[in-house]
Amino acid sequence: MGQWQACVLMRTCELCFPCSQLSKLQDVSLRSCAVNCAGDRGGIAAACPNIRNLDLSKNLLSLWDDVTDIADQLRHLEVLNLSENKLRFPPGAASPAGTFSALKVLVLSRTGITWAEVLRCAAGWPVLEELYLAANDIAILERPTDVLQTVKLLDLSSNQSIDENQLFLIAYLPRLEQLILSDVGLSSLHFPDTEIGCKTSMFTSLQYLVVNDNQISQWSFINELDKLESLQALSCLRNPLTAGSRADSTRQFIIARVAQLQVLNKCQILPEERRGAELDYRKAFGGEWRKAGGHQDPDQNRPSAEFRAAHPRYQSLCLRYGAPEDGELKTQQPFLLKNQLLTLKIKCPHQLDQKVIEKQLPESMTVQKVKGMLSRLLRVPASDLLLSYESPKMPGREIELESDQQSLQFYSVENGDCLLVRW
Structure with missing residues (x-):
């Protein structure tokens, strides 16, 4: 049963295909089938x-040679999943030329x-585009030279030996667009080749970065991401920086600190959300900016210099929106008391299948943030949302929340009121 002979493969495939159709088969899964070798020479190619x-x-x-024996018979092979096989590799040349000539995805x-x-x-992987190396206790000790130059996606998740210095060894892969670094213990990142406000020469093609489940606790990590020339999407879930009850403000500050970001944690950043995030960030740190000169x-x-290092984009935001006025720099008290939180019902009158939900929102929350x-x-895009509210104290009356910049308190929204959402 352990050998992958032609007859074994045919018995497996006959469940779905007659023998005459096996030659047309393109997708095969033999997960957990006790396969341990290629079987008879030429049997796979014949079947x-x-x-x-x-x-x-x-x-x-258990041997990479067995893998090459299989692949050598599959000249059209594009995707190969070998995960959870404990493989040993030969000390010399690992793959005969041409064995993996069409392979694009390797797990x-x-x-x-x-x-x-x-x-x-x-x-031996001349056209490889996606390489998954999760959970191998890998340490990157050498820079790729003349190999992995076609790779667009690299998954190094759950390799706890990786640190930021090792990442610099793969920073010049010319086509690397997606890098997955979940659960590697990463806590810091610094691109030493460039100054504040400039773009690094590293990871020039990187568009999507995943750093979930790490030890990121400092905003300096996020600041460095603004140096990446092509970065458009970031996933930064379950880190100390993003944990706790401040998820909304953390999202805003990440958006404000990374200018070119278009997607955060798989949620698109619309233009109005970016504008609101940058204005709030500018206001939130206006006091520090003033004290710092x-x-x-x-x-x-x-x-x-200390303020500019902590807030690299602040000056550019002041140029875009104007420097914060004195009235904006008044320190607001933190919202700790229960009576500063409003318990509101949220109803969608035009969506009959949408259940009424209940949320606690700060009375100082702006309409723009509520829409976000x-x-x-x-x-639903925030730009499509129309908000109003009704109150038990004013039966039959509906009050529109017209200005995105005003707070719930401005519109006299009170505990127990109902927000009406239409689009």
């Missing part, structure tokens, strides 16, 4: 020569492969 997508995960394959998670073995094998008069505006929260909750 299913046109396989393009092959899942051999969680089997008994080697939980195989025990080392970085040195990756680089040695990679010479900031001034409304451009000739006297000299914030300290509802946009994420209802998956």
Whole structure:
């Protein structure tokens, strides 16, 4: 049963296909089928020569040579999943030329492969685009030279030995667009080749970065991401920086600190959300800016180097929206008392299948922020939302929330009132 002979493969596939159709088969999954070798020479090519997508995960394959014996018979193979096979690799050339000539996606998670073995094998993956290396205890100790140059996605999740210095060794892969670094223990990041407000020469093609489940607790990490020339999407869930009850304000500050970001935690950043986030960020740190030497008069505006390092984008936001006025710099008291939170019902009159929900919102929350929260909750663009409210104290009357910049308190919204949401 352990050998992958032609007859075994045919018995597996006959469940769905008659024998005469096996040659047309393109997708095959043999996960957990106790496969341990290629079987008779040429048997796979005779039975299913046109396989393009092959899942051999969680089997008994132990030698990379067995993998190459299989792949050598599948000249059209584009996707290969070998995860959860404990593989041993030869010390010399790991793959005969042409064996993986069409391979675009390779999954080697939980195989025990080392970085040195990756680089040695990679010479035989000339068109590889996606490489998954999760949970291998990998440490990146060598810069790829003439290999992995076609890779667009690299998954290094759950490799706890990786740190920021090791990342610099893969920073010049020319086509790397997606980098997954979840659960690697990452806490800091600094691109030493460039100053504040400039773009780094590292990761120039990187568009999507995933750093979930790490130890990121400092805003300096987020500031550095603004140096990435092509970054458009970020996932930064379950980190100390993003934990707790301040999720909405944390999202705003990430948006404000990374100018080119278009998607955060898989939620699109619409233009009105970016504008609101940048204005709130500008206001929130206006007091610090003033104390550090900031001034409304451009000739006297000299914030300290320390402030500019902590808030690299603040000056550009002042140029875009104007420096904060004195009235904006008044310190607001934190919202700690229960009577500063409003318990409101939220109803969608035109969506009959939408249940009435209940939320606690600060009375100081602006209409714009309420729309942002509802946009994420209802998956509707904030620009499409029309808000009003009704109160038990004024039966039959509906009051529109017309200005995005005004607070719930401004409109006299009270505990127990009902927000009406239309789009």
